[in-house]
Amino acid sequence: MLLGVIADDFTGASDIANTLAKGLTGGDGLRTVQYLGIPKVEADPAVEAGVIALKSRSIAAALAVEQSLAALRWLLDQGCRQVVFKYCSTFDSTPAGNIGPVAEALAEALGVRGVIACPAFPGAGRTVYQGHLFVKDRLLDESGLENHPLNPMTDADIRRWLRLQTQTEVGHVDMATVQRGPVAIEAALRENGAKGRTLVIVDAITDGDLTAIGRAAAGHPLVTGGSSIAIGLAANFIESGLAGGTGANAAGLDGPEAILAGSCSGATRQQVEIHRRDHPTLAIDVAGVVAGTVRATDVASFLLTNGGRAPLAYSSGTPEEVEALQVRFGRERVAASLDALFAETACMLVAAGIRRLVVAGGETSGAVVSALDLGALAIGAEIDPGVPVLLSGGERPVALALKSGNFGAPDFFAKALERLAGR
Numbered sequence: 001m002l003l004g005v006i007a008d009d010f011t012g013a014s015d016i017a018n019t020l021a022k023g024l025t026g027g028d029g030l031r032t033v034q035y036l037g038i039p040k041v042e043a044d045p046a047v048e049a050g051v052i053a054l055k056s057r058s059i060a061a062a063l064a065v066e067q068s069l070a071a072l073r074w075l076l077d078q079g080c081r082q083v084v085f086k087y088c089s090t091f092d093s094t095p096a097g098n099i100g101p102v103a104e105a106l107a108e109a110l111g112v113r114g115v116i117a118c119p120a121f122p123g124a125g126r127t128v129y130q131g132h133l134f135v136k137d138r139l140l141d142e143s144g145l146e147n148h149p150l151n152p153m154t155d156a157d158i159r160r161w162l163r164l165q166t167q168t169e170v171g172h173v174d175m176a177t178v179q180r181g182p183v184a185i186e187a188a189l190r191e192n193g194a195k196g197r198t199l200v201i202v203d204a205i206t207d208g209d210l211t212a213i214g215r216a217a218a219g220h221p222l223v224t225g226g227s228s229i230a231i232g233l234a235a236n237f238i239e240s241g242l243a244g245g246t247g248a249n250a251a252g253l254d255g256p257e258a259i260l261a262g263s264c265s266g267a268t269r270q271q272v273e274i275h276r277r278d279h280p281t282l283a284i285d286v287a288g289v290v291a292g293t294v295r296a297t298d299v300a301s302f303l304l305t306n307g308g309r310a311p312l313a314y315s316s317g318t319p320e321e322v323e324a325l326q327v328r329f330g331r332e333r334v335a336a337s338l339d340a341l342f343a344e345t346a347c348m349l350v351a352a353g354i355r356r357l358v359v360a361g362g363e364t365s366g367a368v369v370s371a372l373d374l375g376a377l378a379i380g381a382e383i384d385p386g387v388p389v390l391l392s393g394g395e396r397p398v399a400l401a402l403k404s405g406n407f408g409a410p411d412f413f414a415k416a417l418e419r420l421a422g423r
């Protein structure tokens, strides 16, 4: 294994696995596998890039650090020369963590400073300019992300936001420097490192900027960012002759299907609305879930009864609905109840023969996929930017799409089921 990724959630992991498998042109990436948690065994020697999906975005910072360092040790044991810490392209975190503490701990373990921190993902409309993060034409804190149920993002100046989480000062490489190319970027990173700054926010607006940043990162043991920070990394290994460049190769899989949505993002709510028009849908009564009157069997039986018609069960609510439930029951309790419900439902579905499963939301996907215990996932075709087809191994393989909350076109759910079937 040449390149290892530590991703702080499951959808984010498949997002960057997709980037690494695609490479620069779509068909010249690394042979990539996504692991659900830290594997207990050694990697298949044919794997060039291994992506470890943790569920560490919204847990206590100390625990996120511990898990990330354990993931780092496993990746280094597999021979990785470069490690990427993947976090959300909307920099999802609270002032109490976890991006800063995890990135600083990884940097210390690898003995590096002046480490790239760049969440930009231009393909999904996330860009960084003058240290500020934009979602399409809005600053982060006016983009809807200020209402996120777990990580409300209330400051678009990610240098300032990150500094709340770090021990050392946060540096910045501005757009003018990025546009001068890899040599200038690398020099600016070194200068920041020499000043004692562990993490350096790097501006990026286009895939071209990210390719240049990726070139500058060749030889850096640690890189941090959103999935697009990996755009140029596969090419570095392929051009140096270390990697073969085989790219995404998992085929689709037909069979019974279901869709689960726990994300409350604007994009997911729109996708739910579109799907509701001509497919069977179940709006999960979240208060009932917390109170224990709505159970996984109710959700699973709805989905199984409606098999063959792309059925969807969702908890997705408006910011007002989310807030009301959180005030009534407490944020953690709502999240834990829903995680448990989705996890149990997914296990029932797969046991009953579901072979194509679409899940919306990072936390929700983490809960589902951890419960399913699927082992390593191969990477297939891209459904929409940042969301590939994933295929588990074993005797009864499952094809999955794990959609980050804000990703995907309005017709994502129906399209994803088609792509999972290889159509």
Ligand SMILES: Nc1ncnc2c1ncn2[C@@H]1O[C@H](COP(=O)(O)OP(=O)(O)OP(=O)(O)O)[C@@H](O)[C@H]1O
Binding pocket: 009, 011, 148, 149, 150, 262, 263, 264, 265, 268, 286, 315, 316, 317, 321, 322, 323, 325, 326, 334, 335, 336, 338, 339, 360, 361, 362, 363, 364, 365, 403, 404, 405, 406
């Ligand atoms: N109706 C609801 N009311 C309150 N909380 C909810 C409701 N539905 C879902 N949630 C909670 O909202 C959170 C959604 O997080 P999740 O990561 O799944 O989606 P997301 O944040 O949109 O996706 P991503 O992390 O990929 O951007 C979960 O913790 C879930 O339990």
Ligand SMILES: O=C(O)[C@@H](O)C(=O)CO
Binding pocket: 009, 011, 012, 013, 015, 016, 087, 088, 089, 090, 121, 226, 227, 362, 386, 404, 405
């Ligand atoms: O970077 C993103 O936006 C996604 O991969 C993600 O991490 C959302 O959970």
